[in-house]
């Protein structure tokens with residue numbers, strides 16, 4: 001069984017357990033509807049921002065431990081001060097070392113869009129995302145049918161959240177061209193084999209409907225990679241490991257983003 005199938009199997013069991021522990025009615029009660037969600041798609045497009053969605057990730061199945069002992073408070077604030085447009089916070093515990101509390105902490109200390117990075121297989125997790133303060137959820141096309149994606153997107157929208165739909169290949173993109181997801185992300189990492197190729201984003205870009213906010217995900221390691229993806233038409237850039245593998249990820253983000261500015265200024269003056 002490939003790793004993605006294993007994660008999904010575990011996730012389905014985990015959600016069933018959670019439903020017993022915290023019934024959906026209780027979750028719904030804890031939703032603070034008076035707090036306005038922050039629009040990820042609008043923030044990504046803001047010209048005064050970098051477009052970077054900076055990720056908080058302690059470990060991953062492909063890399064093992066990346067940075068297990070972190071302060072989410074410090075890194076989330078630091079990422080935003082460094083010029084990120086938004087935060088992505090992993091909540092899967094077993095494979096990524098994340099928790100729901102990580103989103104709650106990030107929420108408490110920042111006014112910015114927060115993506116709850118989770119393997120969503122059930123509506124319960126969407127209500128849960130709202131209850132912990134997320135503004136946006138991730139839906140992964142390789143684990144959901146177009147009909148499920150449509151239903152889940154509707155629920156997220158009804159709760160005032162946005163949706164980032166992740167595709168990995170042409171087939172997944174074609175099957176979801178009518179999706180109402182607000183942002184389309186192309187994952188450069190194949191979640192079944194872990195192969196990473198930036199050209200994957202580039203090759204699918206022209207097929208993404210014009211009105212969608214376009215995100216390149218994974219494997220962005222050099223400031224030059226970001227500039228290249230941006231010049232080709234991407235609006236947003238999901239970056240995790242490149243920052244997280246350093247003891248002070250937010251300082252690394254700051255250096256990375258100032259280098260991006262330097263490169264852009266160089267091209268601008270060169271014409």
Ligand SMILES: O=P(O)(O)OC[C@@H](O)[C@@H](O)c1c[nH]c2ccccc12
Nearest residue numbers: 187217218219220238239240241242
């Ligand atoms: O650490 P990277 O290579 O910069 O990648 C970040 C992000 O794209 C990656 O964590 C990711 C993309 N899609 C996912 C789905 C589930 C878990 C994780 C992911």
